[in-house]
Amino acid sequence: MPPTPLTPQVIARQALEKLRAQADPEIARQVQKYFKETVRSFGVTSPVVRAMTAELYLAIKKEWSIAQALHLCAILFPRPELEAKGIAALILARYKKEFPPQLFGQVKEWLEQNYLANWASVDIFCPEVMGTLLLRYPELVKEIKTWPGHSNRWVKRASIVSFLKLTKKEGFLDIIYEQAIALFPVADDLIQKANGWVLREAGKRDMARLKKFLLSHGPAIPRTTLRYAIERFAQPKRRELLLRTKAKDTQKTKSTRNKIFQPER
DSSP states (O other), rough: OOOOOOOOOHHHHHHHHHHHHOOOOOHHHHHHTTTTSSOOOOOOOOHHHHHHHHHHHHTTTTTTTTTHHHHHHHHHHHHBBBBHHHHHHHHHHGGGGOOOOHHHHHHHHHTTTTTTTHHHHHHHHHHHHHHHHHOOOOGHHHHTTTTTGGGOOHHHHHHHHHHTTTSSSSSSSHHHHHHHHHHOOOHHHHHHHHHHHHHHHHHHOOHHHHHHHHHGGGSSOOOOHHHTTTTTTTTTHHHHHHHSOHHHHHHHHHHHHHTOOOOOO
16 A cells, blocks of 8 residues: 655644644643733644654655645644644745745735734744745845834734844845834834844844944834843943933933932931
8 A cells, every 4th residue: 555645734634643642731821921912832842843843854855845835834824823833834944945035925924814923933934934035035125124014013023033043144234223223113012022132133243333223223212122132231231221222301300300309418
């Protein structure tokens, strides 16, 4: 009897069987603590998910092309469980040498449809997949520059975390700083944290440039973004940057309050 073809449907079923076999309700409850929005989880740890992905990929790598990997994403991304989305994303990332520019539009559709509607799924998927696309097809940068104005928060988060690994590549720091500025007006802590995270990573390339950037845009930068961005500065420098980037009216109000409530001697 010939072996069962390893179609995307078969691999999706095997992935879900593996996840159910390793499911831990207590870990699933702990996972929810990291999210403000409600998420579903099997309660399988990240190292185990990655090991499962490696095992599944070993079975298909000689037979599949990116077409099957995309089909797997179409099956598993609509599922609610974080780990199912993660396996599909990690398998697709294995086919980065085959990524066509059209994948950019597909990613945007997945985000708009809320198939990756949590920070963990966006952060696993976008640095690998979108980062590869932006590096390989520089013309796509113009398109992603429009994403900070999108109504969907996950498109907004993707607009900056897609550059995470590109902080290490030549020619991307200017674009990253421009993207960061475009996100400053967004009053969403998940966007503000992501923005600060990528700025912090950009600072590894050039700390002096990051400092100059923060001082230049100080009052416009959400404090959440700022606190994430300065994490790799020494503590005295962090205190200095927090003080020097405050809005002037805030500093004036604080100074006046200190004078008003200062006890007489």
